[in-house]
Amino acid sequence: xxxxxxxxxxxxxxxxxxxxxxxxxxxxxxxxxxxxxxxxxxxxxxxxxxxxxxxxxxxxxxxxxxxxxxxxxxxxxxxxxxxxxxxxxxxxxxxxxxxxxxxxxxxxxxxxxxxxxxxxxxxxxxxxxxxxxxxxxxxxxxxxxxxxxxxxxxxxxxxxxxxxxxxxxxxxxxxxxxxxxxxxxxxxxxxxxxxxxxx
Ligand SMILES: O=P(O)(O)OP(=O)(O)OP(=O)(O)OC[C@H]1O[C@@H](n2cnc3c(O)ncnc32)[C@H](O)[C@@H]1O
Ligand SMILES: [Mg+2]
Numbered sequence: 001x002x003x004x005x006x007x008x009x010x011x012x013x014x015x016x017x018x019x020x021x022x023x024x025x026x027x028x029x030x031x032x033x034x035x036x037x038x039x040x041x042x043x044x045x046x047x048x049x050x051x052x053x054x055x056x057x058x059x060x061x062x063x064x065x066x067x068x069x070x071x072x073x074x075x076x077x078x079x080x081x082x083x084x085x086x087x088x089x090x091x092x093x094x095x096x097x098x099x100x101x102x103x104x105x106x107x108x109x110x111x112x113x114x115x116x117x118x119x120x121x122x123x124x125x126x127x128x129x130x131x132x133x134x135x136x137x138x139x140x141x142x143x144x145x146x147x148x149x150x151x152x153x154x155x156x157x158x159x160x161x162x163x164x165x166x167x168x169x170x171x172x173x174x175x176x177x178x179x180x181x182x183x184x185x186x187x188x189x190x191x192x193x194x195x196x197x198x199x
Pocket of ligand 1 (some may be wrong): 158
């Protein structure tokens with residue numbers, strides 16, 4: 001990144017933040033987060049798309065910090081559930097309760113065989129200048145929803161997300177393995193490729 005070495009990641013999700021810190025570390029971009037800006041309160045995610053929600057988060061934080069801001073809105077789209085929970089992935093069962101969300105997913109998919117449990121993880125990233133100009137990139141990862149959770153790493157729905165090509169759930173991968181193939185990892189690679197020219 002040419003003349004900018006600092007971005008604020010507009011997230012309260014510790015798992016996302018860990019991933020971004022790893023993704024940006026080799027680029028020598030210092031990543032701060034909302035932990036460093038306690039004055040940023042709740043941001044309503046009432047958009048109708050991942051991009052709208054990411055933009056709401058980016059805008060709120062860019063205005064308060066006057067720094068370039070990266071916001072992530074992501075979610076899990078399950079084919080057998082007609083794309084749900086999608087943009088509602090964080091509030092699917094409870095308010096940001098990963099265990100309750102995973103339990104609800106398993107119960108909604110009860111009786112659905114493995115070959116019909118296909119799903120896509122989606123991330124939309126919005127990078128915003130303090131003046132409001134934005135760069136938008138997406139990333140996706142295809143997989144299947146497991147019958148029982150596997151693995152201890154990652155966060156959110158990772159223990160239920162099976163990646164056949166790796167014969168592992170996302171929660172069985174190291175952070176490096178997940179970042180190399182994940183929705184967020186792919187979107188971040190695109191962002192880093194486009195950033196210099198955009199800025
Ligand atoms: O809005 P912020 O503060 O960034 O954090 P959040 O947890 O509310 O994040 P989202 O609004 O984007 O909701 C995404 C939901 O999908 C889950 N999720 C997102 N990325 C994931 C990943 O890589 N692995 C597993 N679950 C993920 C996450 O746990 C949330 O429940
Ligand atoms: Mg959220």
